[in-house]
Amino acid sequence: MGQAPILRMRRSVVHLLLGGYTLVALAPVILIIMNSFKNRKSIFGQPLLPPGAGSVSLIGYETVLKQGDFLGYFQNSLIVTVGSIFFILLFGAMAAFALTEYRFRGNIFLGLFLALGVMVPIRLGTVAILEMMARSGLVNSLTALILVYTAQGLPLAVFVLSEFMRTVSNDLKNAGRVDGLSEYVVFFRLVLPVVRPAMATVAIFSMIPIWNDLWFPLILAPAESTKTITLGTQVFIGQFVTNWNAVLAALTLSITPALILYLLFSRQLIRGITAGAVK
Amino acid sequence: MIVPLAETLRLSLFTETDQVRSFVGLGNFKTLFGDPRWAQSFWNALWNNTYFFLIHMLVQNPTGIGLAALLSLPRLRARSFYRTAIFMPTMLSFVVVGFVWKLILSPLWGVAPSLLAAIGLKFLFGPWLGQETTALTALSLVSVWQYVGIPMMLIYAALLSIPDELIEAAECDGVTGMAQFWKIKLPLVLPSIGLVSILTFVANFNAFDLIYVSQGALAGPNFATDILGTFLYRTFFGHQLQLGDQHMGATIATVMFLIILTVVSFYLLVIQRRMRRYQF
Numbered sequence: 357m358g359q360a361p362i363l364r365m366r367r368s369v370v371h372l373l374l375g376g377y378t379l380v381a382l383a384p385v386i387l388i389i390m391n392s393f394k395n396r397k398s399i400f401g402q403p404l405l406p407p408g409a410g411s412v413s414l415i416g417y418e419t420v421l422k423q424g425d426f427l428g429y430f431q432n433s434l435i436v437t438v439g440s441i442f443f444i445l446l447f448g449a450m451a452a453f454a455l456t457e458y459r460f461r462g463n464i465f466l467g468l469f470l471a472l473g474v475m476v477p478i479r480l481g482t483v484a485i486l487e488m489m490a491r492s493g494l495v496n497s498l499t500a501l502i503l504v505y506t507a508q509g510l511p512l513a514v515f516v517l518s519e520f521m522r523t524v525s526n527d528l529k530n531a532g533r534v535d536g537l538s539e540y541v542v543f544f545r546l547v548l549p550v551v552r553p554a555m556a557t558v559a560i561f562s563m564i565p566i567w568n569d570l571w572f573p574l575i576l577a578p579a580e581s582t583k584t585i586t587l588g589t590q591v592f593i594g595q596f597v598t599n600w601n602a603v604l605a606a607l608t609l610s611i612t613p614a615l616i617l618y619l620l621f622s623r624q625l626i627r628g629i630t631a632g633a634v635k
Numbered sequence: 636m637i638v639p640l641a642e643t644l645r646l647s648l649f650t651e652t653d654q655v656r657s658f659v660g661l662g663n664f665k666t667l668f669g670d671p672r673w674a675q676s677f678w679n680a681l682w683n684n685t686y687f688f689l690i691h692m693l694v695q696n697p698t699g700i701g702l703a704a705l706l707s708l709p710r711l712r713a714r715s716f717y718r719t720a721i722f723m724p725t726m727l728s729f730v731v732v733g734f735v736w737k738l739i740l741s742p743l744w745g746v747a748p749s750l751l752a753a754i755g756l757k758f759l760f761g762p763w764l765g766q767e768t769t770a771l772t773a774l775s776l777v778s779v780w781q782y783v784g785i786p787m788m789l790i791y792a793a794l795l796s797i798p799d800e801l802i803e804a805a806e807c808d809g810v811t812g813m814a815q816f817w818k819i820k821l822p823l824v825l826p827s828i829g830l831v832s833i834l835t836f837v838a839n840f841n842a843f844d845l846i847y848v849s850q851g852a853l854a855g856p857n858f859a860t861d862i863l864g865t866f867l868y869r870t871f872f873g874h875q876l877q878l879g880d881q882h883m884g885a886t887i888a889t890v891m892f893l894i895i896l897t898v899v900s901f902y903l904l905v906i907q908r909r910m911r912r913y914q915f
Contacts, residue, residue: 374705384780484646589734603734611731615723
């Protein structure tokens with residue numbers, strides 16, 4: 357006796373702390389989304405109240421959809437992200453397979469080189485990248501972005517995937533070889549399906565920085581037709597600083613896709629982080 | 636990936652006068668450190684960057700560890716809800732985060748002052764992002780708000796991997812609650828804390844987006860929030876006051892590369908080797 361109330365009190369302190377921080381994490385975003393549906397007067401008058409009967413207004417969204425080509429930006433972001441992820445996974449898995457499966461000269465060196473790539477960000481090479489892209493005429497094209505992001509994402513992908521490839525049983529691969537399968541078939545038909553969960557983790561991990569990146573779109577592809585949604589939002593808001601309805605609506609529009617993706621994949625993402633760290 | 640990096644390192648040894656590229660050896664570095672105008676901007680950016688990093692280490696990582704410790708308590712209800720919610724800001728782009736906080740902290744809108752007034756602290760409010768003395772701290776805290784999820788998750792994972800027997804043994808010896816955290820769990824997750832610190836370091840010394848979005852390339856007010864990333868961008872592309880100079884840009888990128896490389900290898904070779912690891 358006497359233990360239970362103390363325990364219960366402790367429990368509620370824990371919930372208070374966690375709940376408090378959750379509020380800190382969520383409130384700013386909720387505030388923005390809420391106010392984007394209100395008219396100008398109540399954005400300033402009662403910023404903390406949810407949109408009600410007298411204060412609902414979609415004027416911000418009308419402005420945004422009329423002035424900025426958000427659908428186009430969204431499409432660009434999607435093409436760049438999906439394209440980069442595809443190449444990262446394809447080349448990353450191949451490289452990881454080669455590094456773990458075959459012993460060849462330079463094997464260790466290549467592994468170390470990739471580890472360096474995880475630590476040193478590609479952003480520092482921007483000066484030279486821009487020059488290369490200018491020389492090959494790829495400035496203001498989505499291809500340039502896909503190439504850069506593939507290079508950026510590969511080291512980490514190889515690193516994580518080779519950890520998982522080591523766990524694929526040798527018997528499986530050798531059985532395939534005895535049955536006369538070529539190395540490519542072994543790789544595509546036997547190994548890839550086994551490491552599929554790891555591929556999903558890598559995909560989600562690489563996706564976030566690519567989708568959110570501002571630096572390379574700003575430098576390599578600032579043209580109207582190739583803007584990604586991150587850059588598009590930034591430029592749009594820069595032009596409409598004083599139109600609060602439009603700014604709030606633009607913010608909400610660029611938060612929403614990220615939020616939906618996150619809610620869909622959060623379980624997998626979190627499992628990926630925790631599994632990676634335990635290893 | 637190595638080609639652009641090597642090319643950048645190479646470019647930093649050249650300069651261009653009247654469209655002719657000429658080799659100057661370490662001349663650019665001499666300019667960067669010797670010329671008072673360059674040196675002043677550079678040291679300012681480096682100092683600000685260090686300050687930015689220190690705030691992360693002092694606020695983000697302890698908060699992350701604390702949250703992780705609470706989350707990993709056994710029999711906690713609504714655990715996955717907390718986890719998902721607290722990690723959410725990390726998913727947002729800098730553009731969104733920068734603007735969201737710019738709006739909230741804006742004296743024009745008045746959300747922040749009225750919130751402070753509600754808890755009786757209105758006198759504390761100021762145009763934080765606009766004052767030279769507070770702008771960098773405010774931005775660092777915004778960045779902390781965004782990234783606290785990462786240390787939380789990594790430490791949380793490390794805490795979960797501590798075997799139950801160990802905790803039970805501690806409980807048998809009467810080590811519980813706070814003492815258990817300080818004496819048993821914290822030493823066991825020390826390698827993860829080291830990893831988190833080095834990740835924070837690399838991310839901070841590359842930061843650019845948040846400052847660019849909320850303060851522009853000039854990193855105002857009066858360069859108070861200028862960090863190496865914005866300094867590089869400004870040098871490379873130029874701005875109102877000067878023309879872009881890709882060779883000086885390459886020089887700055889090289890210096891950044893050397894700083895990161897030094898610290899990372901120091902960590903890998905010196906600190907990580909000395910750290911005690913426990914095999915379960």
